[in-house]
Amino acid sequence: MAAKRCADNLVSTRPRKVMRIVINSWSRFMPPYIPDDVMFNILSWLPSKSLVRFKSVCKAWHAMISSPCFIDAHLECSKRNPSILMVPGAYEKQEDGENIAFMMGLYKYHGGKTMELVHMQNFSLGIGVWTRPVHCNGLLLIPTMNLEMMICNPSTRQIVFLPKVSGNICTGTRAGFGFDPHSNKYKVARSFYQRDSETQELVCKFEVLTLGTNAWRQTEDPPYPIDALTPVHVKGAIYWIVCSSLCPDPPNAFL
Amino acid sequence: MATGSGAAAAAADAEEKESGSRMITLTSNEGKAFVVTEASARQSATIRSMVDDGGCVDKGFPLPNVDSKTLARVIQYCDEHGNKEAHTVDERAALAKFDKDFIAELDADKAFLYDVTMAANYLHIQGLFALTTQCIADTIKGKTPEEIRTAFGIEYDLTAQDEEEIKEEDTHA
Structure with missing residues (x-):
């Protein structure tokens, strides 16, 4: 009887178990309550890319991330881990029929001779x-x-x-x-x-x-x-x- | 005059030495007492100001918001940063390595990481607070807004119009 129950459990609970682990790891991650000032500090470490995305988490986050006070704090944090952005003093002209696009490449410098193109910005006005x-x-x-x-x-x-x-x-x-x-x-x-x-x-x-x-x-x-x-x-x-x-x-x- | 100021300096020096070697008792919310050096306790701006105000050094400091497990870990950090010098490059490298290992261990247990963050905030231990908040930030960095709402139990309160406006902001502004 006991063995049978055990086997039953094995079969029936396997998917549920996975679910439970997922929920557990999230709920463990989710503390009961994070005060605003602590959250403010956590967010100020995030790269801008994440922040832009997190503006649509909720009203409170949107208001916090957009506030001048947060922007200052974020800039201070960023200065502790600076990165070098290279912008060549030249641009590429791409002609596509009537449209002329002026592309300016923004590169992140990784030291030595390595760099990575992070963004190609199109400036339509030239x-x-x-x-x-x-x-x-x-x-x-x-x-x-x-x-x-x-x-x-x-x-x-x-x-x-x-x-x-x-x-x-x-x-x-x-x-x-x-x-x-x-x-x-x-x-x-x-x-x-x-x-x-x-x-x-x-x-x-x-x-x-x-x-x-x-x-x-x-x-x-x-x-x-x-x-x-x-x-x-x-x-x-x-x-x-x-x-x-x-x-x-x-x-x-x-x- | 010269002897007078010399004596005063010597007295101040002795006092400083004494205060440097003074021991301070911190008590967790479970009533467990932790005895630490003053240098270690001074990592906490909260305790530092209480000590400097001539507070109850002998009676010790009860910390009703911090449990024993968290306090022990926080003290581990304070001991390392309070009792060791960080003047030479090697010393600083050793501390940086300590921080790295310390946070890697905490990162494995998110609930505990949260407890330590809250304690660091409550006790105003700047270095530890920066370390833990940065670690949490790294965890949530690549998440979607939905995942963030789940992780922090945030209610979704944006209307479709709000969403539209936020998108608008990002493309123009």
Whole structure:
């Protein structure tokens, strides 16, 4: 009798047993309650790719992941495990009938000579020639062929277009992109040349866009003509190189 | 004057030495007492502030939220990080290896990993908390939203419209 029951069990419970193990391992994994602050810390370790997906877990997670406070914490965590993203200063043009696609490859650098293509981004508006993408905190600023610029977040693949810039003659325009820790905002600064209406001379102008606002704000004219070289952003300040051919005694750089 | 400040410095030094070798008793919610060095206990910001406020060092600290099994494991971490130096490259490498083995063991038992995480949070042991939360994050990294809801017992409260808006956000924004 006992043996028979045993055999019965073996046959009948096998699939159920598997089920039970699955449920058990999940329920063991599932703690009774994870406080929000603990969950906040767990999520801040996740790669952006997972976070984008987890926005649709529930309302609370969506709100947490989208909050500026979480984004800051996530950036801090990411800085502890940095990865190098390589963006070649060139793009591929793919013509397909009438459509022209501008492809920019984003590569993750693994050290040595190895790298991996993580994403091929198509920028339909085209990418400006002679300009280099500039980056700040993992965001890329890419000038387009016309008077627009866009900011791309390579990890979420989001692209934001910036408002059109003021008219200017196209040569020698360069943009810098940085994070201002005082106002906690990202800013795009750009130098360009304009022909003075009276003297017809080229004047170097400067304008700044604070992300989140919708307009470029012209600042004071720079004290020296700026060279057509991509500026560098270090610790909240953007450094530009002064055009030495137009200025006899230039300082090395200025903010 | 010189002798005075010298004596004061010596006194402070002696006090520091004494406090470094002081023993502190932590009591689990089952009433089991664990005696640890002060350096080890100071890994916990919660206990550190109580000790610095001149709290009940002699009476020990009851921890009503932590059971014996969890506390023993937490103390294992604190002993390693509190009592060992981390100045040279080798010392730091040894600690990193300890962390790696420590978390690998915990990872095998998710319920326990959760208990240790909660204890690290309650006791404010920053290094341990970072270690365990990162481990949980690695576990859930590749999961789908459905799997996450099952794992954490989260109720699905998004409407079809919400889903649509979230998708919209991701493609444009």
